Amino acid sequence: MGKMHHILLKIGPAAFRIASAWRQPLDQLAGLYRHYPAPGEGQVDFTVRLEPDKPWRRHIRPSVHIGGDFWLPDAAPLPLAQGLLAAEMGMNLQMALGWRRHLLLHASSVKKDGKALVMTGLSGSGKSTLSAMLAERGWRFMGDEFALLGLDDGKISPFPRLISLKNQAIGAMQNLAADDRFGPEMKATPKGDIRHLVPPQEAVTRMEESATPALLLFPRFGHARELREMGQAEIFVRLTQASTNYVALGESGFRALTRFVDRVPARAMDYQSIEQAEELIDGLWSKLP
Amino acid sequence: MTQKYRAAPAEDLIWHDLDSMKLLYHRPSGITHILADPAPAIFEVMEEAALAATEIIARLTALFDIESGGDAEEIILARLEELSLLGLVSRVPG
Amino acid sequence: MMRDARRLVDALRNPASVEMLRGSEWTDLISMARAESLIGALAHRIDHAKVPDRIRMVLQDAVEAHDLARLQALWEADCARRALADYPGKIVLMKGTAYVAADLAAGRGRSIGDLDIMVERKDLPVVENALLDAGWEWVKPDPYDDQYYREHMHELPPLIHRERDRMIDVHHTILPLTAGPTPDAGEILASAVALADGLYVMAPADMVLHSVAHLFADGDLAGGLRNLWDINLLLREKAEASASFWTELDERARLHGLADELARALRLAAALYDTPVLPSLAGKATFTDNFYVRRLLARDGYGRETRKLTRLAFYIRSHWLRMPPLMLARHLWIKWRKDGKPSG
Numbered sequence: 001m002g003k004m005h006h007i008l009l010k011i012g013p014a015a016f017r018i019a020s021a022w023r024q025p026l027d028q029l030a031g032l033y034r035h036y037p038a039p040g041e042g043q044v045d046f047t048v049r050l051e052p053d054k055p056w057r058r059h060i061r062p063s064v065h066i067g068g069d070f071w072l073p074d075a076a077p078l079p080l081a082q083g084l085l086a087a088e089m090g091m092n093l094q095m096a097l098g099w100r101r102h103l104l105l106h107a108s109s110v111k112k113d114g115k116a117l118v119m120t121g122l123s124g125s126g127k128s129t130l131s132a133m134l135a136e137r138g139w140r141f142m143g144d145e146f147a148l149l150g151l152d153d154g155k156i157s158p159f160p161r162l163i164s165l166k167n168q169a170i171g172a173m174q175n176l177a178a179d180d181r182f183g184p185e186m187k188a189t190p191k192g193d194i195r196h197l198v199p200p201q202e203a204v205t206r207m208e209e210s211a212t213p214a215l216l217l218f219p220r221f222g223h224a225r226e227l228r229e230m231g232q233a234e235i236f237v238r239l240t241q242a243s244t245n246y247v248a249l250g251e252s253g254f255r256a257l258t259r260f261v262d263r264v265p266a267r268a269m270d271y272q273s274i275e276q277a278e279e280l281i282d283g284l285w286s287k288l289p
Numbered sequence: 290m291t292q293k294y295r296a297a298p299a300e301d302l303i304w305h306d307l308d309s310m311k312l313l314y315h316r317p318s319g320i321t322h323i324l325a326d327p328a329p330a331i332f333e334v335m336e337e338a339a340l341a342a343t344e345i346i347a348r349l350t351a352l353f354d355i356e357s358g359g360d361a362e363e364i365i366l367a368r369l370e371e372l373s374l375l376g377l378v379s380r381v382p383g
Numbered sequence: 384m385m386r387d388a389r390r391l392v393d394a395l396r397n398p399a400s401v402e403m404l405r406g407s408e409w410t411d412l413i414s415m416a417r418a419e420s421l422i423g424a425l426a427h428r429i430d431h432a433k434v435p436d437r438i439r440m441v442l443q444d445a446v447e448a449h450d451l452a453r454l455q456a457l458w459e460a461d462c463a464r465r466a467l468a469d470y471p472g473k474i475v476l477m478k479g480t481a482y483v484a485a486d487l488a489a490g491r492g493r494s495i496g497d498l499d500i501m502v503e504r505k506d507l508p509v510v511e512n513a514l515l516d517a518g519w520e521w522v523k524p525d526p527y528d529d530q531y532y533r534e535h536m537h538e539l540p541p542l543i544h545r546e547r548d549r550m551i552d553v554h555h556t557i558l559p560l561t562a563g564p565t566p567d568a569g570e571i572l573a574s575a576v577a578l579a580d581g582l583y584v585m586a587p588a589d590m591v592l593h594s595v596a597h598l599f600a601d602g603d604l605a606g607g608l609r610n611l612w613d614i615n616l617l618l619r620e621k622a623e624a625s626a627s628f629w630t631e632l633d634e635r636a637r638l639h640g641l642a643d644e645l646a647r648a649l650r651l652a653a654a655l656y657d658t659p660v661l662p663s664l665a666g667k668a669t670f671t672d673n674f675y676v677r678r679l680l681a682r683d684g685y686g687r688e689t690r691k692l693t694r695l696a697f698y699i700r701s702h703w704l705r706m707p708p709l710m711l712a713r714h715l716w717i718k719w720r721k722d723g724k725p726s727g
Contacts, residue, residue: 042407232307
């Protein structure tokens with residue numbers, strides 16, 4: 001068998017072992033996650049494996065197959081230059097398919113005044129960019145990919161992995177954040193141009209602190225500024241679609257999600273710029289009970 | 290012989306209101322259903338008895354402001370068949 | 384880093400052995416158990432052992448995931464029962480669904496994928512039509528695959544339910560028609576045991592022999608550790624329940640032409656899981672038993688498949704087992720031509 005290297009990472013409540021046939025993606029991860037704590041005793045929840053697609057692909061046009069404890073058939077391999085993206089996708093896959101200690105919402109989340117703002121929507125809605133931007137403007141970053149909804153307490157737990165910036169968001173954030181917080185720029189990946197950003201330090205040191213959700217937004221970038229009320233049935237259905245493990249959690253997922261829909265006010269938000277979004281959010285936030 | 294129907298046992302069902310709709314979590318299957326009128330009302334009047342569609346309509350008209358006659362039986366029968374395909378209502382030999 | 388699955392087998396056989404594990408060895412154990420679909424079994428098995436906190440949570444997750452899988456499997460069986468309510472013949476549940484429906488130890492924490500049922504061969508068209516009426520649809524639109532299934536396999540081409548997205552495999556016997564041994568399907572149906580809801584499971588000896596047939600004939604021993612764990616639990620429970628079990632097992636193995644496969648499975652179960660077996664049925668250990676053990680343990684602490692050459696040998700062997708040589712050549716040729724063609 002080919003030799004494997006590995007590192008251990010802890011992000012919010014989850015611990016990972018990332019094993020790789022190549023050092024390069026692990027060195028990049030180790031650098032970007034250098035301020036994160038290590039999982040105790042070497043014990044983790046999930047193993048991610050980055051392996052050559054075919055044995056000869058370790059050295060010749062190396063191509064990375066994403067595997068691990070949980071995996072999908074037909075996952076397309078990535079070139080080694082995108083190994084860091086492969087590792088992040090591998091961790092997301094473990095969470096999406098294997099995590100059961102929270103209801104997982106495909107959503108970003110930020111926190112202010114001890115309460116959480118949750119933003120969910122399709123890819124391209126701008127939820128990830130919004131969370132990154134708000135995190136530089138007085139909000140505490142909690143996560144750009146998954147919001148973890150507590151099954152018993154209804155609180156949101158942070159999952160502050162590296163922020164995955166796409167396309168135009170890369171340039172926008174480069175104007176705001178210091179150079180040493182960025183990973184390598186990866187051009188023309190299956191998800192477009194990608195560059196990872198280390199979350200603000202406080203997001204990492206306080207990643208064990210959960211917060212009560214106070215507002216749920218369905219942002220949509222590029223449409224004329226508008227806030228729209230939504231029916232509970234629409235909210236519920238869209239959240240089941242945004243959850244990777246709603247079905248897998250059975251009754252406890254049903255209870256957590258119905259409580260969330262009951263208690264958390266929600267709006268659809270169309271916006272055309274970050275300033276507009278910030279203004280709309282501040283307006284809603286100031287009127288919360 | 291008239292086809293009778295019986296609703297799934299109450300302890301298998303968890304109900305939750307969503308505006309005008311009702312959510313129904315069905316424990317044995319782990320499936321969440323979203324039900325619109327008159328399906329939730331049908332469950333309410335069926336309790337755990339085996340009933341024919343006409344008996345269900347009689348109970349519905351007694352409880353709610355629903356017109357009997359017309360196509361009421363057709364509508365209720367269609368809903369009952371849908372619910373029985375989902376395993377939420379079972380067909381009982383009458 | 385663990386180099387093979389020995390520690391996983393040890394943990395299942397002797398739960399107290401996990402207390403010797405240190406630090407990252409636990410992570411290795413979990414990855415191997417997940418890769419072998421044995422995480423649920425492991426979680427139940429080492430329930431009382433002293434386990435580090437994070438690993439305890441991982442195991443609890445597995446218990447809950449499998450509890451739900453069990454519910455869903457039973458529900459799927461019930462959906463099939465309702466769809467086939469007018470079918471007068473026996474509907475026999477197979478594999479994981481049978482274990483949970485009959486509340487057997489082998490069902491605890493077992494992962495269950497598709498619903499497998501067995502009916503009489505002549506009734507396949509009736510059953511197929513009833514399922515199509517109740518919302519199941521064909522998975523494979525490919526006419527070659529379809530014809531291949533119908534002519535040479537022991538089941539209908541798989542059907543999937545259009546709303547619940549769950550598959551059903553309808554079998555009429557327990558091995559492909561092209562395999563060497565030809566089990567007596569009529570006898571299996573005749574002896575099947577009724578459950579409370581009117582569905583059936585196989586009689587104890589047949590259930591064990593189906594699991595044995597599944598271990599050797601279905602693929603290249605992939606998932607073998609789990610299949611052998613099923614066999615281990617079934618043997619223990621059935622032998623305990625009935626004094627005549629071993630005699631019946633012997634008779635049924637001969638009837639179905641599976642005596643050699645049974646003997647091998649008994650030796651492997653005894654070797655890996657300490658299963659108490661009847662020595663006269665298990666026969667004498669052979670040199671190739673070691674080869675099988677090596678194959679079954681070919682998994683490292685990252686969860687990777689190891690021993691590629693051993694696996695390859697079993698892969699080729701498994702195709703020879705399932706198909707006569709000429710048909711294998713034809714199958715591989717057609718597959719190769721189809722896979723080689725650009726699609727779309």
